[in-house]
Amino acid sequence: MAASAYEISVDGLTYSHVPDTPPSLTNVNIHLPKGSRTILVGANGAGKSTLLQILAGKRLISTPGTDVRIKGRDVFRSTPEGITFLGTEWAMNPVVRGDIVVSDFLNSVGGYRHKARRDLLLDILDVDLDWHMHQISDGERRRVQLVMGLMADWDVLLLDEVTVDLDVLVRNDLLQFLKKDSETRGATILYATHIFDGLNEFPTHVAHMHLGTFLMEPTPWPFANAAAGGVTTVDLGPNPSLYAVALQWLAEDRDRRRALENGGRKRRGARRDHSLRDGWRLFDWKEAANFI
């Protein structure tokens, strides 16, 4: 299939947040069909958020040979319509912690234009239009964000761990809504999460990221084969749950990372006292206690 036939296509993507430092993404190549729902599995620091932010057009990349397209259009040069990105940093913005009533807030971002969908989402996410944004909990603020982000029809939804602070009932209802919406409208979802329970029925594809690369590119889910199609080193039995697969992958990733560290090929940061530079000392709690 030509790259433009995919809803999301990434070719030759390498990216460093800071010039001349090890890349957070290295030669990423993924191709996702329209209507797919892909779960990105990877340890903290694997590169999931970086990839989602790039797809959302939040970072400009002009490296020759890099091609990042959504709906066939270059996300850096001719950003397509219909992409919704929902990340965790939104809730930190002082603007959405101000004294504004939820109904006014949603109207200010066009809620009146999508009333039927907005009302459905208010119901699913159990959001009260009379709430004041500065008087609600983090999880409630997250629910308002989801109503805001999902009330207009989207073609491609990029979700970066935004279900983490939802209660299980709301999260379950939301996932069912997203699945149905994606099936009905052929909309595409790429979802990075660390919470795998209740997720087995959601994805059409699952992918495995580690240290900025895809150890397994998006692969149709479920994995029927007993050894998970060779994607893990141990036999997880028939039809393993996503939780079991993720747990195994992350354990293997940790071993792989530690082997790199032990071989002196750490990517960044000190993790052990023997990694500290000359002249550095470990924190001494007994010494520190004298100052309390």
Ligand SMILES: Nc1ncnc2c1ncn2[C@@H]1O[C@H](COP(=O)(O)OP(=O)(O)OP(=O)(O)O)[C@@H](O)[C@H]1O
């Ligand atoms: N703004 C930044 N400046 C410099 N380095 C960054 C920045 N953001 C992320 N990184 C680095 O890029 C790498 C990938 O980070 P990223 O946030 O994409 O990982 P992640 O898979 O989303 O992790 P998590 O599961 O913890 O959210 C990490 O090594 C991280 O330290």
